[in-house]
Amino acid sequence: MTAPPVPPGPPAATVLLSGGLDSATVLAMARAQGFVCHCLSFDYGQRHKHELLAARALASALSAASWQIVTLDLRAFGGSALTDDTIAVPKDRDERAMAADIPVTYVPARNLVLLSMAVAFAESRNCVDVFTGVNAVDYSGYPDCRPQFIRSFAHTATLATALGTQGRAFTVHAPLSDMTKAQIIRAGAALNVPYHLTHSCYDPATASDGSPLACGRCDACQIRRRGFAEAGIPDPTRYL
């Protein structure tokens, strides 16, 4: 394998797209910066598939060059309410309870695993830019959302890869890192992100037409609701 040349034309990026409002905003930001975007979503044993359907719709609506879903059985590792049916999703917690501790919805080392897969995907496409919607403000309890983790990971990825060895350093773009949910929503609205297509709820019901109904009470719903209210932008979410 010889050093692959940097491809001509607009730069390519790998975008982690969960189907939530953060990653949808990141995809719009990457597009606005001129990147050709290859989106990657994970079926990691989530309890529900609504967010994967949302990711597909968003990749199309935001003109991604490609969208791929990768199966990854984090459920085999257990330990999180998002993948383990025996742990209840917490509801109606106040802000202090949310901020106090690492939540039970934490999936062990999830961003480490997902970013590693993104790097493998990026390297096989001769691309060293990776975009993620991690955010250190609203989810401060998740250790793998912190900027010092993101910086350390990019350095490790450069050491791990053939592209890095050949002098092309990986950049992990985390443009939402220091933004509040309201700031993210305002930035996304300015880029015409179709927020009605995004999905946040950890524990949705399904409407008679198959679309999701958000519970309105889990941490994700509460943070989302408050974000739209603070941004002064109507919340397009359908709640139970």
Added chain:
Amino acid sequence: MTAPPVPPGPPAATVLLSGGLDSATVLAMARAQGFVCHCLSFDYGQRHKHELLAARALASALSAASWQIVTLDLRAFGGSALTDDTIAVPKDRDERAMAADIPVTYVPARNLVLLSMAVAFAESRNCVDVFTGVNAVDYSGYPDCRPQFIRSFAHTATLATALGTQGRAFTVHAPLSDMTKAQIIRAGAALNVPYHLTHSCYDPATASDGSPLACGRCDACQIRRRGFAEAGIPDPTRYL
């Protein structure tokens, strides 16, 4: 989630067990150091399943506390002769050709992905020791086998996890890092590693009894053969 206590009793470790002779030797070393070993093998779209069967037999023979197989479709990323049927496994290469470049059997960022999964697995078991058989001597063309990658990864893993945040740093043990294949085989033989159960060949045939027959010509077979010869230990491999 409150800080989990360090469990009483002997320390636990997660061991990446591929079924090859390197990881088998590492498992024996971890056991000899007193670790209770939880082994993790990956079905990552290898062309053949002989090495997974070897991993199962080795976990049992070397008294691992548990063995788990995780499906991980690296094949979705393409780009390697080990996962992509359209790329031929190179045969009969001399040492200089093997050492010259990153081989086509390189799976993009494989160790980054596998170690990340090992950290997720370890964290869900309240354990911060991870053993890997990566080796920088024989496979110097693989960037994610280098000690500087291993060190950087352990630092990143500590930043990525709840356990790390709570003051328990991850250690990635790579005891074979600076050993030649002959040194590895001598060390393993002293620990009674059942090398007849290990599998190295990238392109094996299957004997009439279902067991593998090594090709004897791919890089892995050549390195293995030479290792046994240099160690002065009979090679128990069945070759074509």
